[in-house]
Amino acid sequence: MTTLTDPPAESFKLSMLIYDTRYRSITFQTIALIAFLLLIGWLINNTAQNLVDLGKEPSFGFMNEPAGYDINQRLIEYNSQSSHLRAAFVGLLNTLLVAVLGCITATVVGVIVGVLRLSGNWLVARLMTVYVEMFRNVPVLMWIVLAMAILIEGLPSPRDFRGEDAVASMSVFDSVAVTNRGVYVPEPLFARGLGDVSVGGLFEISLDLIAILVVLGGGLFVSNLIKKRADVTQNATGVRPRTWHLRTGVIVVPLLILLVILGFHLGYPELSGFNFSGGIHLRNSLIALWLALSLYTAAFIAEIVRAGIMAISKGQTEAAAALGIRPRRIMSLVILPQALRVIIPPLISQYLNLTKNSSLAIAVGYMDITGTLMGITLNQTGRELETVLLGMLIYLSISLIISSAMNWYNSRVKLVER
Amino acid sequence: MKKTAIFGALTVAGLMAGAAGAATLDDVKARGKLNCGVSTGLAGFSNPDANGNWEGFDVAVCRAVAGAVLGDANAVEFVPTTGKTRFTALASGEIDMLARNTTWTLSRDADLKFTFVGVNYYDGQGFMAPKELGVSSAKELDGATVCIQTGTTTELNLADYFRKNNMSYEPVPIETNAEAQQQYLAGACDVYTTDASGLASTRATFEDPSAHVILPEIISKEPLGPLVRHGDDEWGDIVRWSLNALIAAEEFGITSANVADMAAAAGDSPEINRMLGTEGNLGEMLGLDANWAVNAISAGGNYGEVFEKNIGESTPIGLARGLNAQWTEGGLLYSPPFR
Incomplete structure (x- = not known):
């Protein structure tokens, strides 16, 4: 009987770090990591040291000092005595405003163009191709500047509206003024408003708006209940009860009652002094940036949508047609829901691109976070490093929030595998 | 210990980089x-x-x-x-x-x-306006739209001047003088403000300089x-x-x-x-x-x-x-x- 002896216990030798394939890759990775960290450390240290030598120790104390400059478009209360921090916040809200408006418009236009590009109508399909190729092959900055130039040079200035023989006049029953300084539209006013509520002393939210949103939300909820009930009835009896009048009613009627209670009326813009006053002023800088960003990004989204639709096998369309579903319904009920799985991941990066491209706003003088924090504040305080780092951090946070929201949506619509 | 030595060396390197830039x-x-x-x-x-x-x-x-x-x-x-x-x-x-x-x-x-x-x-900061606007003093500019070059002392002076005189205005921030000129001439703003010398210089390049006036007020010292x-x-x-x-x-x-x-x-x-x-x-x-x-x-x-x-x-x-x-x-x- 032979006894099996244990193999001699291998003692670990230092040379094995290089010659033993089990450890070699770890060794190299560790060395690379250390070298990388050293490089980063050196960069940070060198920067900090040079700043200290220049007498500019990094500090964020300047954010609490009065900004001293005015901002034209402000969604929250702000004046030149407010702090740089608040100015940055005003800029951030402006960035978010144009990003949200842009993403919505770009999606709507992009989906329509993407679907139309696959249209059987030769002319429509070709026109959409021209649109896509024109917009996505020219830098977005050019589109922004072009949009602004058209708005400034093409539209009448407020002084053209003045006098007996005015060259320009207001449109839509004298309620909307389209000028080269922006579009003035009527604003909603409340004779018996509920006032504002202050949120943490930072900014104020109109209680009227909250009341309207609550009533609207309630209406939508009830309307949804009615729809579910109709679904149940349809499943049970095969006949769908007529509900559209009820569903519109529960949304519209409470809203109208609330508006009457609040004393709702419209404030029209009118020419006074140099400019129009009253009404909501949509500045040309916002319109130009919004239009250019949306149309530019929509061209990319159109391609993504087209790719998504083409990824769905033709059998799906044919099967749906065989069941007697109408073409428009095939698109909205069969093809698009499946295409969404392909569309959404690249769509996320288009939203991120649009948001980041909005930092080109300074080209048209739109005061976004780049214009306030990384523009005027940087210039007046001379804190390049701090403001730019802060700005990068803000853009990073916005982008991460957008992508996590979109990823959540993606996980909801993606194919559930069992 | 080792870390300290490394950072010490880095500090020296940083100092030398700083010193090299001095001459x-x-x-x-x-x-x-x-x-x-x-x-x-x-x-x-x-x-x-x-x-x-x-x-x-x-x-x-x-x-x-x-x-x-x-x-x-x-x-x-x-x-x-x-x-x-x-x-x-x-x-x-x-x-x-x-x-x-x-x-x-x-x-x-x-x-x-x-x-x-x-x-x-x-120098000092002034305002330029088209003659047809009929403005003769900066005090009459309440509610005006003002083109302004961003990142300069002018936007601080402007904010101070309008606040001091209790007037409102709409700033249109612009990156360069050339763009400001374009917006001003198109009437996207009522007045253009910058240093008086800059206004004179800009006006000189207009097709019809006489159609524009530089208002008498100088609202700041600009050495x-x-x-x-x-x-x-x-x-x-x-x-x-x-x-x-x-x-x-x-x-x-x-x-x-x-x-x-x-x-x-x-x-x-x-x-x-x-x-x-x-x-x-x-x-x-x-x-x-x-x-x-x-x-x-x-x-x-x-x-x-x-x-x-x-x-x-x-x-x-x-x-x-x-x-x-x-x-x-x-x-x-x-x-x-x-x-």
């Missing part, structure tokens, strides 16, 4: 070219001509310094900067000096760590001057005294035409002799050649010549000397003695 004069001499920051184009002050050569009132300061340091007024690399990029360019060492209608303020001196070496133009960064006083002295040489030359009657003759041999006036290097060793004290001031003056003439050639009454810009006359003529220009 601007040596850098300029080694490079054979002066990097001078100017505007992206403001007629009369710094603007490339049809052949791409930079010319103007601020450009002349750059050329004078290049003449004093390198003996060649053309050894200048002009770096166009916007109101936003100028300070970063100077602080980072991309340019050796900045001559770009920059207002001397306390915070730029103390907080941004720059040294203003003097004033080459005493414009060349600047260098903190930390190299020797270099600051060179730029300061190059500018003073131009100013003193006008006072003493030294022009680009007669400077060579006057420098050929010592004359009657001891101060002129010291300045032109025929007596004493002022050049050596600055670390420059004895004929540094001769080279600075022959680059474009004395202050008065530079003024008349670029922005004076005979030019389209048509600025009067006003505050920028010699102190002997009732102005503010006053060079310290060359001694």
Whole structure:
């Protein structure tokens, strides 16, 4: 009987770090990591040291000092005595405003163009191709500047509206003024408003708006209940009860009652002094940036949508047609829901691109976070490093929030595998 | 322990990097070219001509310094900067000096760590409006839309002025003078505000300058001057005294035409002799050649010549000397003695 002896216990030798394939890759990775960290450390240290030598120790104390400059478009209360921090916040809200408006418009236009590009109508399909190729092959900055130039040079200035023989006049029953300084539209006013509520002393939210949103939300909820009930009835009896009048009613009627209670009326813009006053002023800088960003990004989204639709096998369309579903319904009920799985991941990066491209706003003088924090504040305080780092951090946070929201949506619509 | 040693070494490396940046004069001499920051184009002050050569009132300061340091007024690399990029360019060492209608303020001196070496133009912020608007005073501008170059002291002055007078306005921030001009002419803003000299310069480029008025109010003091960064006083002295040489030359009657003759041999006036290097060793004290001031003056003439050639009454810009006359003529220009 032979006894099996244990193999001699291998003692670990230092040379094995290089010659033993089990450890070699770890060794190299560790060395690379250390070298990388050293490089980063050196960069940070060198920067900090040079700043200290220049007498500019990094500090964020300047954010609490009065900004001293005015901002034209402000969604929250702000004046030149407010702090740089608040100015940055005003800029951030402006960035978010144009990003949200842009993403919505770009999606709507992009989906329509993407679907139309696959249209059987030769002319429509070709026109959409021209649109896509024109917009996505020219830098977005050019589109922004072009949009602004058209708005400034093409539209009448407020002084053209003045006098007996005015060259320009207001449109839509004298309620909307389209000028080269922006579009003035009527604003909603409340004779018996509920006032504002202050949120943490930072900014104020109109209680009227909250009341309207609550009533609207309630209406939508009830309307949804009615729809579910109709679904149940349809499943049970095969006949769908007529509900559209009820569903519109529960949304519209409470809203109208609330508006009457609040004393709702419209404030029209009118020419006074140099400019129009009253009404909501949509500045040309916002319109130009919004239009250019949306149309530019929509061209990319159109391609993504087209790719998504083409990824769905033709059998799906044919099967749906065989069941007697109408073409428009095939698109909205069969093809698009499946295409969404392909569309959404690249769509996320288009939203991120649009948001980041909005930092080109300074080209048209739109005061976004780049214009306030990384523009005027940087210039007046001379804190390049701090403001730019802060700005990068803000853009990073916005982008991460957008992508996590979109990823959540993606996980909801993606194919559930069992 | 090991970490401390590494960071210690890094600190030393960082310090050496800081020290290397200090001797601007040596850098300029080694490079054979002066990097001078100017505007992206403001007629009369710094603007490339049809052949791409930079010319103007601020450009002349750059050329004078290049003449004093390198003996060649053309050894200048002009770096166009916007109101936003100028300070970063100077602080980072991309340019050796900045001559770009920059207002001397306390915070730029103390907080941004720059040294203003003097004033080459005493200015103030004004407003320009189209004549058809019928405005005769800045006090009537309540509710106006104002075009303004962003990243300058003008937007702070503007905010202060309107707040002080309890008026409202709508600022339209714009990156460069050219864009501001376009928006103003299209009527996207009612008035354009910047330094009065800049307004005159901009108006001169309009198709019909007479259709626009510059309002009488000057709402701020804007002493414009060349600047260098903190930390190299020797270099600051060179730029300061190059500018003073131009100013003193006008006072003493030294022009680009007669400077060579006057420098050929010592004359009657001891101060002129010291300045032109025929007596004493002022050049050596600055670390420059004895004929540094001769080279600075022959680059474009004395202050008065530079003024008349670029922005004076005979030019389209048509600025009067006003505050920028010699102190002997009732102005503010006053060079310290060359001694």
